[in-house]
Amino acid sequence: MGKILRINMNDLTVKTEELGEYAGLGGRALTSSIIAKEVPPLCHPLGPNNKLVASPGLLTGTTAASSGRCHFGCKSPLTGGIKEGNAGGVVSQKIAHLGYSAIVLEGVPKDDKLRIVYINKDKVEILLADELKGMGNYETVAKLREKYGKVGIISIGPAGEQKLNAASIAVNDMDNRPTRHAARGGQGAVMGSKGLKAIVVDDTGAAGVEIKDKDEFKKWAKIFTDGLLKHPVTGEGLPTYGTAVLINIINEAGGLPTRNFSSGQFEHAANISGEQLTENCKDRGGKETHACSPGCVIRCSNVYNDKDGNYLTSGLEYETIWAFGANCNIDDLDMVARLDRLCDDIGLDTIETGGAIAVAMEGGLLPFGDWDRAIKLLDEDIRNATPIGKIIGSGAVVTGRVFGVTRVPAVKGQNMPAYDPRAIQGIGVTYATSTMGADHTAGYAIATNIMKVGGYVDPLKPEGQVELSRNLQIATAALDSTGLCLFTAFPVLDQPETFEAIYRMLNAQYGLNLTGDDVTELGKNVLKTEKDFNTRAGFTNKDDRLPEFMYQEALAPHNQVFMVKDEELDEFWNF
């Protein structure tokens, strides 16, 4: 087990502690436990009493495939509840190699100076960095790499510095671009409130992660890798087309939210599909398959070049393509890619930002489909902190309030991702009940509703969705504690030995005797810890509801509303 590194941005002190009461925890289990224990639930998310925790998962830093996620946690300025979000990139393994289970940022600075934290095996330094003020993530990472060499970098862009509620935290990828983001819930704003532009992590000469039983670990790591490679989703679908393969699938299912969730199908879906993306990558010399962190065998990401063959963006994911594409009625993949690049650079959640722009489109600020204005909203307005930039950068709910829009597809203050719950009822249960607000990754019911992974539950019927979402949310909370990519859940759900491999690797690494039940228990405990924080922050079952219009406005083409009853949603927490 690693240590906790506490960095106080108020008195600029640093201390290292044993895990103590948090022993045995990592990733989301650790971030959520620290937040729930140490952060007053009614504190202002941008004030001195919130904390920002970065934590590798329990398996991060080992050779376990696809285990390089870095988990971030805080009280969210967007939802007002607890938040965990994770990103790929190169930093998490370096933190683990240095022996840290968590970096906890505390307090807010006494001055308005900008700082970075530099961490290597010998020291932790808090350094002035006013020269980085207002700088985009791309330039920030380039400058820090130039100065510090082969390091992992956690950074924020102008959005985080402005403390905007849609601000993300960026992590540099294997090409040293700031393309991997813990995007949701405004965690970049919390980092900004602490006056911190970046955390630079250098693991040169670090001891690395201890493995108690190396042979046993190696054996199960291979079984795990094999499991990922042989499953049709992680071994074939995702590597070939990336996450964008879902555009056609979800559109076909009638659940691709179009023009601010006013239709479930987008007439021009083909133009922004995974197939089109792959073709563009191939034609233009990009990469149609790309690992987001070292040791990933799924390689679902990509590098997207412009028409002239020059790098434009990386990690052009389904959610982003949907958020700026179908949801904003933009059918040009190149324009979507530009918007993605801007979000990465400015440090913005693409889902929340696309959602806010779609709400602003409905509110009359700009026409649906106006990509030119959308680009300016990011590159000029949000970057330069104009009033309209501040509105959009504050997310969909604030945008809806200032424009008087009643159709705001948000739960607990967070915009829904790329699946309409009226056409895919299971994901609606996850949106409603997740401690995180509307979040597909919290319990990815699409797997079972649409992809028939882990069985099948009819997406158009309310029956069975609560149980499905509950099981998925429990499993995900456990998975999010290991540092494993969520996509490993596909083989885990279908292949018992792939699931077994996870706790066998944990046992081998830490000298434990965990069973499958222990993993489930961990997931349940994480959810209950988060739920308890939210309850103390004032959340009730009334927050476990979808917005009114989804109960009243039928969605084409299925012409259905969300049908899972309130009483059924309330059953979610009976476990």
Add this chain to the structure above:
Amino acid sequence: MGKILRINMNDLTVKTEELGEYAGLGGRALTSSIIAKEVPPLCHPLGPNNKLVASPGLLTGTTAASSGRCHFGCKSPLTGGIKEGNAGGVVSQKIAHLGYSAIVLEGVPKDDKLRIVYINKDKVEILLADELKGMGNYETVAKLREKYGKVGIISIGPAGEQKLNAASIAVNDMDNRPTRHAARGGQGAVMGSKGLKAIVVDDTGAAGVEIKDKDEFKKWAKIFTDGLLKHPVTGEGLPTYGTAVLINIINEAGGLPTRNFSSGQFEHAANISGEQLTENCKDRGGKETHACSPGCVIRCSNVYNDKDGNYLTSGLEYETIWAFGANCNIDDLDMVARLDRLCDDIGLDTIETGGAIAVAMEGGLLPFGDWDRAIKLLDEDIRNATPIGKIIGSGAVVTGRVFGVTRVPAVKGQNMPAYDPRAIQGIGVTYATSTMGADHTAGYAIATNIMKVGGYVDPLKPEGQVELSRNLQIATAALDSTGLCLFTAFPVLDQPETFEAIYRMLNAQYGLNLTGDDVTELGKNVLKTEKDFNTRAGFTNKDDRLPEFMYQEALAPHNQVFMVKDEELDEFWNF
């Protein structure tokens, strides 16, 4: 008892009903009962399922002194909870004379046209009024008066049309100016969402209000009037200096929130004091005493002229002078008067708008004291719907979010009025526990904490404040059901016969046998009805708290924080 007039803005139909289950109710008791019974608590406040209710009080339309309040109720877009706000002016008595206990506006229009409702003794008409689009309340009232003669007018300005959360509902005063506002909680936005610019009420030839026992009524009405006239506050303080007499008093007490609640004393309080206001009114040919509705004997309002003796604004009240004065660090009463005039014209709550500007000042948008920019924010930005206008017009909480300000003095989404709860602890209990959000009128503890009306409870100590606020909130909820001005509470609290006169008048009017206990019961029932709505809307005791900084940041000059404990606040509802 009157009837209920229901106006459906969706199908443009009108119907009149008996009170039925609402029999015996008026004013706030009626608006809150209708909202609690008929509006789904989780509906969008600007959507088709919210309703806007206008109701005269039980005594309105009689000769009872100061009984002309018009009560408005809805689900608030600002707080998300139930809302009642009331205004003086001439309309309430006309509604009562026509025999209506309530006008209930339902639905939202199918088109984007603007309409007015015209009501007289023979008909109710819904009329197109696109020519009034974007028009200020002053011009709107002038045009409608020109067309319809001596009518009462309920109207909204551009803020309500834009559905801004700080939008008010205006009522014309006895000089036919739109200076009386049901300002708090964004009720103007709800009216705007219904596509309604104005309700024009003509009581010519109306039957008037029936009094069962005229002699008995007359006897107690006189006792009531005498009671108002002989009490030092309603008979002398308020008529002489108006509500602005409080500037020096509250400043002296260290509870005048200055520069966004960062100090309890304003160095330049004398420049914006009631004494200065009265002097200006006298010197410039304004009116230093003025009734806000027919039959008011307190006459605490005023007419404020500019330096050239031309009319500038009316009803320049303490809260407004504080909101733009001390709270925005503006020490020029003429500039404050201009800001008040703009709020009346654009249709904005002066407390919320001043609060939002103060938060924006703290957020760096403009310097504290910059009255010139503040005026432009209203007259140019909010009036013309610019992005920054939409931010400020959405109130202090939204403004705080977009500017990343952590010190936002709001409860349940509503900015605090002109008394800092750290220096006057009793009002803090009202802010925290009121169903309305931070609202001084819900339980005016200043009376007992500062003015020693109804006894005395030390404002600097937490002891006794919960009981004080509870008793005041119960009494106020009852009073708000009669149509009587809140200021009648001063003599009612001190003089038993003035309290008795209220239920004796009700008995004489309606042929009832109410006792003082019945009045208290009514108040309790109103509060519990409202609380129940809020609970169903998702509110918990966590919403009955002041913002974090008021527990942590001591306020000069007393250097105190808010000291009433959470457990004590939770005791509030034990009645």
